[in-house]
Amino acid sequence: MSNGTHEHPRILICTPDSIGEQMAGPAIRALEMAKVLSAGCEVRLVSTQQADLTRAGITIAYADDDALRRHADWADAIVFQGHVLASHPWLSDARYVLVADIYDPMHLEVLEQTRYLSQDDREHVSAITTEVLNTQIERADFLICASEKQRDFWLGQLAALGRINPRTYDADTSLRSLLAVAPFGIGDEPPVQSRHGIKGTVPGIGADDTVVLWGGGIYNWFDPITLIHAIDRLAPRHPDLRLFFLGVSHPNPNVPEMEVSMRTRELAAELGLADRVVFFNEGWVPYAERADFLLDADLGVSTHFDHLETAFSFRTRILDYLWAGLPIVATDGDTFASIIREHQLGRVVPPEDVDALADALERSLYGDGEAERLRANVRTYADRMRWSTVLAPVAAFCRNPRRAADRGVESVRRREQRSLEIRVEALERSTSWRITRPLRWAAGKVARRAMRRAQ
Known part of the structure; x- marks a missing residue:
């Protein structure tokens, strides 16, 4: 030493x-x-x-x-x-x-x-x-x-x-x-978009579509299955709705795709949503380019099960949502649930509740003036979460x-x-x-x- x-x-x-x-x-x-x-x-x-x-x-x-x-x-x-x-x-x-x-x-x-x-x-x-x-x-x-x-x-x-x-x-x-x-x-400097990472870039997602972002990997303690079912329920009445999974292949070569990730792909295909309403980024977005994707989203989502890991987790992907000023819809039970409620950053739903999740997504995205109100709250709260x-x-x-x-x-x-x-x-x-x-x-x-x- x-x-x-x-x-x-x-x-x-x-x-x-x-x-x-x-x-x-x-x-x-x-x-x-x-x-x-x-x-x-x-x-x-x-x-x-x-x-x-x-x-x-x-x-x-x-x-x-x-x-x-x-x-x-x-x-x-x-x-x-x-x-x-x-x-x-x-x-x-x-x-x-x-x-x-x-x-x-x-x-x-x-x-x-x-x-x-x-x-x-x-x-x-x-x-x-x-x-x-x-x-x-x-x-x-x-x-x-x-x-x-x-x-x-x-x-x-x-x-x-x-x-x-x-x-x-x-x-x-x-x-x-x-x-x-x-x-x-989150970064002390605000995100800056140099190109469109999702809208008008990913085949099947138009420049004016409404994008729900799953901002990270798909791991076994998460619940993307309930999310897929909620999107399936909303898609017929909101034809502009798209769900984009930001990361599938982990950047650490020792970490393979998890079982729940494979089940999520299978369900999206079974419901006829794959590459039409639900999209998977096969790689992992470079850290320096993540703003290009985050700023193309309209809402960030994080769904998980009710278990011990959830109770003491700190969902790091939600920090990116805060950095980008995105309204958040998340499952109850973790540290961020109370923060989202208290500061009105979005909506919190019970675990594995398709109806509640679909309703929260719809109200946050399509409610009159709701998205901008939530974005303003997110920007205010984000200031206290700077890395410095x-x-x-x-x-x-x-x-x-x-x-x-x-x-x-x-x-x-x-x-x-x-x-x-x-x-x-x-x-x-x-x-x-x-x-x-x-x-x-x-x-x-x-x-x-x-x-x-x-x-």
Whole structure:
């Protein structure tokens, strides 16, 4: 670790996701964090998966284990996501100041991701993922999550693991110096459209059509099926209505198409909507070009099921809707539902309710003056979600990196050793740790086999 005698703190940000023109949420968050922190710190952004992006003022690179060691020794503090600590357990060394970004409750995600695995495999991966997170929570000097609701959830886990103790409590009775809220954010600059990404460009979608946008990947914890049925119900009386799925093929090559994505395509075809009312973007929109698509939409939608993952999720695609000033229709139950209601950003509907969803879409899109009223509310609320604002707790810590008050406590060290032994043994039997969301590869493989058998 650096000795900290230089003018600007040296901050290493490490993600296991691919950094490039096409990026998913973890890499986007890491990049935007690097931009914000570079205002007062010397920043390096590395990916343990792939990096082929350049940004002025920021060093961006791919790092294998040897290279990551050199970057870590350079840094005053290390911000990491996902399975980085599990993949490189030497980072637990006491000389490093670690910031754990736990905005993604992976151990809840895998409960959905592993439904198509055997019970033994499912329990094994769930245990590994929980232990990966527990190790981060035990070792980190500072942690960040995505919402106050998430923070309450993570505080419970911190308490169970002994991180809420006399030393951390006496250092800060609010514990915000240990666990802070730093949500996903939106660009400080407004979106600018350089070309039409959807209207008048995608065959079957005219320049004057009304576009409902599904702004991201189609994953198993989402419910695009109810959405397809709602669109099918509305299309006969609104012939200009179009539904566009922005992303199908994930930019991380290790993440295949999920089972629900295949079911969504099949349903659109069965109902005669595919390539006529419902459209799928087969690739993944480059991050720098997403405004071209967002600004061609009239409304953003996010539908999901009623389950535990939903309760503590923070739907990052909704941030893009806010950035683009889009009215939002979303399923109830997650963090954004209460925000949409309170600030009148759109409409919230019960899970798996086709009638309610169809009605919400129709009122938001075709109600007299409704779309513009909602857009104005969205623009007002969006100002508080700029990256420079939401990442302020991270920037404050990185300007003065410090060890947690309970570093070196014997009880914590003993459990760290036990968890390290368990983790190493588990990782030797698993390839799931190589990517941020460990079960997409396995679940996708099982789903494809099942589909082939059914054909």
